[in-house]
Amino acid sequence: xxxxxxxxxxxxxxxxxxxxxxxxxxxxxxxxxxxxxxxxxxxxxxxxxxxxxxxxxxxxxxxxxxxxxxxxxxxxxxxxxxxxxxxxxxxxxxxxxxxxxxxxxxxxxxxxxxxxxxxxxxxxxxxxxxxxxxxxxxxxxxx
Amino acid sequence: xxxxxxxxxxxxxxxxxxxxxxxxxxxxxxxxxxxxxxxxxxxxxxxxxxxxxxxxxxxxxxxxxxxxxxxxxxxxxxxxxxxxxxxxxxxxxxxxxxxxxxxxxxxxxxxxxxxxxxxxxxxxxxxxxxxxxxxxxxxxxxx
Numbered sequence: 001x002x003x004x005x006x007x008x009x010x011x012x013x014x015x016x017x018x019x020x021x022x023x024x025x026x027x028x029x030x031x032x033x034x035x036x037x038x039x040x041x042x043x044x045x046x047x048x049x050x051x052x053x054x055x056x057x058x059x060x061x062x063x064x065x066x067x068x069x070x071x072x073x074x075x076x077x078x079x080x081x082x083x084x085x086x087x088x089x090x091x092x093x094x095x096x097x098x099x100x101x102x103x104x105x106x107x108x109x110x111x112x113x114x115x116x117x118x119x120x121x122x123x124x125x126x127x128x129x130x131x132x133x134x135x136x137x138x139x140x141x142x143x
Numbered sequence: 144x145x146x147x148x149x150x151x152x153x154x155x156x157x158x159x160x161x162x163x164x165x166x167x168x169x170x171x172x173x174x175x176x177x178x179x180x181x182x183x184x185x186x187x188x189x190x191x192x193x194x195x196x197x198x199x200x201x202x203x204x205x206x207x208x209x210x211x212x213x214x215x216x217x218x219x220x221x222x223x224x225x226x227x228x229x230x231x232x233x234x235x236x237x238x239x240x241x242x243x244x245x246x247x248x249x250x251x252x253x254x255x256x257x258x259x260x261x262x263x264x265x266x267x268x269x270x271x272x273x274x275x276x277x278x279x280x281x282x283x284x285x286x
Contacts, residue, residue: 049202051199059192059193064192084257085231087228087231088229089194091227092193092226114255
């Protein structure tokens, strides 16, 4: 039951919440021992704050939940590949695993040559089509 | 009066506040039209949050003050070269100028090959010795 697809669907539900607020639809969740300990979506427009990406909020929430700043035994599921800022935050968090839906060739950390913490496992391509479609639909409808 | 040295001294005062809390002593301020609109220091230990770097807090504060997420006509003064996370946040903010005290060869964004927003001017080496000394003293005293 607790597959990567299962949890990425939860992240997609967060992205849909962002869409409803006219935010670029990106969502994420953080899971620890098969339990969701944080969920969030992009709120940069709502909060007028470039740092309010889904991942940044989730990292802070999860650390509050755990009572410690290192996200050991945690997996982040995010619908779009993290940007430079979020990859830097994930690196500091030493999170155990990062599962990515759609790639972001231009803004994502991978093509910038950046890496996360050496012990962080990275998985890509989970529900890639759905995660990509929600972003593409958003920008198509804005034009 | 309103020189780079003048404002970097303010950032150093913020770093000293971090030091008093046993935080890695890094401080920053954001100035707009010669007025300080945000000041902050590293609070990662106090808040148990890897995202609580001085720059991240200052970007959020300045955007709240300005009522908009882009930091136009703003200059950030920071005692230590920003890390990957903070450089990513600064890039999103499109801040006008970033003035750096000490370089961070290992963790700083410059040696990672990263850049800020194309229109952001970067100045380095302001009160470099003082900014470097406060960090070195901190780690020496911890050993």
